[in-house]
Structures are given as C-alpha cells and as structure tokens.
Amino acid sequence: MLYIINGHIMTMNKENYNCGTIVIDNEKIVKIGENISISPKEEDIVIDATNLWVMPGLIDAHCHIGITEEKKGIEGDDCNEESTPITPYLRAIDAINPLDPAFHNALQSGITSVMTGPGSANIVGGQSAYIKTHGRNIDDMIVKAPAAMKISFGENTKNLYRSKDKAPNTRMAIASMLREEICRAMNYKNKKEKAIESGENFEEEFKLEPWLPVLEGKIPLKAHVHRCDDIQTAIRIAKEFNLNMTLDHCTEGHIIADEITKSGFDVIVGPDLASRNKLECKNADFKTSGVLAKKGVRVAIATDHPVSLIQYLPICAGLAAKKGLGIEEGLKAITINPAIICGVDNRVGSLECGKDADIAIFTGNPMEVFTDSVYTIVDGVVAYKAE
Template identity: 45%
Template sequence: MLQAYINAHILDGLGNDIVKGTLLIEDEHILQVGEEIDLPPNVSIYDCHGDYITPGFIDVHTHLGVHEAGVGEEGRDFNETSEPVTPHIRAIDGVNPMERAFQDARESGVTTVQIMPGSANVIGGEMAIFKTAGHIVDEMIVKSPSGMKGAFGENPKRIYSGKKMAPVTRMGIAALMRQTLMKARDYQFRKEKGEILERELRMEQLLPVLKKEIPLRTHAHRADDIMTAIRIADEFKINVTIEHCTEGHLIADKLAEHGVQVSVGPTMSTRSKVELDDKGYHTMVALEKHGVPFSITTDHPVIGIDYLTTTAAHAIKHGLSEVTALKALTSQAARHLSIEAMKGSLEKGKDADFVIWSGHPFDVYTTVKETFIEGKSVYKHTSS
C-alpha cells in the first residue's frame, strides 16, 4: 500500500531540513523523501499541514521490560548477581513486552531500543535491539545479540564487596575481565582445532565478541574506567563501545583518536554516586567539538524513556548543536547499534519508522501526534 505524507517539515536524521516535504512509503519501507515528488496513482494522501516528521527515535541503552518501573523486586530481572561473570545470560529471556514503558516509548516517538542486562557484573550477558511495539518478544526483535554487556567502576565493586567476594577493586574488575576473555580465546582456539567435545554456553556466547561480530558494550563513567575498557579492547583486538561516558569530556581527544562509539547519559539523573560528580551536558558539547560520535540515552528506568527528547533539548540549551542532537537520537544512534542500513534516517529503502510532531521535536510544547513502526501506526494522540 502506498501512502504519502505531504506538506510536512521533514528532519531526515542526516542533517537535512526539508521545509515543505513529502514522505512516500510503500508497505513497510520508505519509497521516497523530498520536496517535489511525483506521486503515483492509487496513493493515499495525508496532509500534514506543516507538522514535523522525523525518523523514529532510538534509545541505545535501556532496561525496558527487564527492570520494570513501579513493580519492585518482582520486576528486577536485569542483574543476575549470583556471580560476577555471566556471559551466558540473555536479556531477551527476561523482557516483559507488556511493561508500560513500551507504551511510554511509543507515545514519546521512540520506535527502537536496545535492552541490556544491568551493570552489577563485570560481564553481564547478551543484549538485543527491539521495536517498541508488540506483545511477543521474538516478534519485536530487530537484532539479537547486539552486544555483550561489560561493566567497570563502582557497581561491580559495591555488589561483590557486599558479598565478600571478588572483585572488590577496579584492579580486580579488570583482572576478571581479562581472565574471562583469555579463557574464551583459548576455548576459541581449541574449538577451531576440533578439540571441544562438550560446548560451554558461557564461552560460546563470548565467541561473537572475539570474532568482532558484536561489541563489548562497557558501562564506564569515570575517565580512568573508560581508558581501561579501551586498553582491554586493544589487548584482545575486540570492538568496544563506551556506555554512559560521564567523564568523556576529560579525554575527548583520546576517544576521537581511538574512534570509539559512545552513548552519553542519563544526564538528567542526580549525582547519586562518586563517579557521577562531573556529570553534565558539557560532556556532549566536548565530544561534538572533538568529532566523537555519540548517542544520547535515558538508561531507562534511571530516567524515564519519555525524557529522551527532553534530554536532547537540554543539551542544545547548554551548547550542543541541534543537528548533532537529532543525529544522536536517530542516524548516529543507529550506527551505534549497527542497524543504520535499516533504521535511523528517512531514506529510500529503509524501514518506515517515523513520527509526526505538532511542532519541532525539541520544543517543550510539542506533542507526538502519531508514531509509526514499519509503516504501521502504533500510537495516535487523541485530545482529552
């Protein structure tokens, strides 16, 4: 089915601003975007009357469905704290797709999220990318696995010192990370030689990391923890992303030098622990200045996913360019997740994930009028 959304102010996620544009979609995909488009016959036409259209927003670092807000202990399925190294667990096995946060995401123009284990463990398990609409996890998956969770800094120290077991220091965290990756490398060599007679799930799920099929996505706030993550990635020749990157502004030149992908946030949160002391929007401004590619995250439920757009707007107020802010929620977020071939911008052939806004998405008074995933309306605003 052909659908054309005309007279729209289109922000395509790539930095292009089409004031009186048309978005033409066919079934699940985008057919054409531009100012002057010859519409084919038998097309359904929707006049946007100057409303804005953007790509569906992407939050690259969340715990939707595995850390359910307002449920208490029963909804906390995001940290398997029985031991500090758990590469064998998968976020998809703990996601509750009925959680209210998925609806909040759709109502806020967020169409894609990466859901991951928490940061209690040095290695926390596999993560996956989801559409924010659906009732069955398997039908919502965009990509699985999309990364392996790693964590440095205060969280593993606090959890396991309380249990009186390793690791209790940053040195211990790094050592345990190295030991596990070394064991996985040895397992890989033996498997390639045909010497593995009985597979081990923990090691099997680390093989995609060693083969650079997925990155190690590392929770790291402090500058020294960030550099430790990069150091270990270089030692084992694996891909790494830096998640949170609170003190990234202190080493922005080094991040640029290493070409590492970064997610920043949750910047709207309080300074609840020591490693958040220098938290602020100045991190994003410094990363932009040094050409470091970054995305913006809420780390839901630390900050509700409905504040993703608000976070970007605050960053603009503190000096981030509007173009970079939008890319951090769209095309750059898609690159962070390696799904840029299908999502993150309004381009021919990509999934028809888009949002119609009553005004500019970064204006506090703007309302999401309708959210679409793969060409289907998944939320429509109704006046009370």
C-alpha cells in the same frame, strides 16, 4: 500503502524537504522527496503533515526498558543476575516484557527502537538486544540479538560483591577477571576453529559460545564506565584484545576528551537527567556530549531508563544541545548516531528508501519542551496517534 504528505521532512541523511512526501509499502519506505504524485486507494492511509516535523523514529541506545519494569518492584526487575560476576550467557530477550508500560511512553514520545539489556552489577552482564518499541511478542520486535555484550567497571560491581564477601572488591580485580574471561573465550575460539578445520568432534560450551560474535567483531562490548580511570581501563582492555566497544555513560568523558577521541570508540552519554547519587557520577553534566562531539567523537544520548524515564530522551538531547552540542548534532544523537553505534543503520536512524518505515511526526523540534508528538509509525504501522 501509507502516505505522509506536505511535511517538513528531516531525513537525518543528506537532504531535507520543506514540503515533502513519504510513500510506505510493506513496512518499508519506497519513495521520499518533493513533487511526488500519489494516487491513494480507499484502503490506503494518508497523513497530512502540513506544518509538522517528520523525522526518523527516535532511538535510545542504552536503556533497560522491559527488563526493569515500571510499577512492578522486585517481581518485574530482571536487570541484574547478582549471584555470580561473569554471566555472558544471559540474553536480554529472555527477560523483556513487552507489556511494560514504558513501551507506550516511548511510543508517545516518538521513540521507535532501543538497545535494552542487562544492568551493571556484573563484570560481564550478558547480551543486549536491539528491538522495536511496538509489539506484543518480543521475537517479532527484535532487530538484532545479540547486539552487544555488557561489561561493567567501577562502583556497582565493587559494592555488590564486597557485600557478598567475594571478588571483585577492587577495580584491579574487575579488570583482571575480565581479562581472564576474554582469554578463556579466545582459547575456546581457537580450539573450536582447529577442531572444525581438522574435522574433529567438538563439544560446544554454552557459557563461552556468546563470546564468539564479540571476538569476531560482529557485536561490540558495551562498557558501563563513568569515571576517567574506568573509561581508560575499558579502552586499554579493548585495545589489548582488539575488540570493538562503546563507552556507555562516559560521565567524565569531557575531562579526557582527547584520549577518547584517540581511542576511536563511539560514546553513549547519559543519564544526565538524574541525581548524582554515586561518587562516580559527581561530575555529570549535559556539556559532555558537546565537548566530545566537537572533538570528532560520534555521540548518542541515552536515558538509561528507568534511571531517567525513556519519554524524556528528546528533552535530554535538547539540554545537551543547549550546553554545546547544538541542534543538528542533538537530533543526530537520538536518530542516526545511535543507529550507527548499535550497528542497525541499514534499517533505522534516517529516512531513506529501503529502510524500515519507523517515523515520528511532531508539532516542531522534539527537543523543545512544548513540542507534541502527533504520530509514531513503526514498520509502516501507526503505533501511536495523538488524541
């Protein structure tokens, strides 16, 4: 058993506690509240959180941790398969290295889980995975895999394949090739369903099977979009095929906030703590999250690690809070909102009985630069403790 006592508990649910207790057993939260009596045994761990903030473990909803490794150069960069523009069959779990030093940086900052996956070189990059940040075996760290299908619009894909003298060279080609791939996947799904219904033999196609969770609404498209026109094209295609989608980066989202609100899609904003090194990022601003949130859009904040380093996730949320998002929405943007957006809020994102015991303990508000992380707990295990 693990007990956290006397803490200022921010549940990110409905009720907070000024001097609360959390009881953890078998990786789960079993009790939370005030005036909870405890009788710890000798082997139990008791953490006195007096004058400390106790929160759900922080979440980065869009990064490439473990895939684009730090300090490894090309040998540790498995983020993009640049040989062909349509690769839905690639799986993030086959590239994630849990020994990437960035995992330790994440734990030091109170980040307990992330969505990580392929980059944006391809129109269809492959399958992202939602994982915990503590562990040595990726199979034990998985919360949900596949968790999303990466698709990309704009400069990255255009520039890469123009240099190879092959399609796509234009935004029109990106959109048409994506539509063609989705149509192919839908036809495959229909044929498979008819074969199963009639009892006929059906030979599965490895390269099309990964589309089935997307077409069945089990996982979303994860759309790399910066410019207004790319955001609107992504929305148009998702609506055409009735698919779920998240709008990732959404750099110019504040310019077309009404259109995004009308779409009903969730947004993952970032990285704003980075240089505007591409034309499509020229309007990047920390105000984007606040503008969208005030329109009723569910917003998460992400680092796109290593574009912005993962340990600066709470600082990015603080800067967004300063530019209009506000403190409460800023904290939600790195806890419960990304959990809902990534489809894992049944396990993480808030402190509730029955949820995973992923907990971060800070000296104060984690969005403030002088705040220190004191403990990071993942699945009920102390994964980081400040010296």
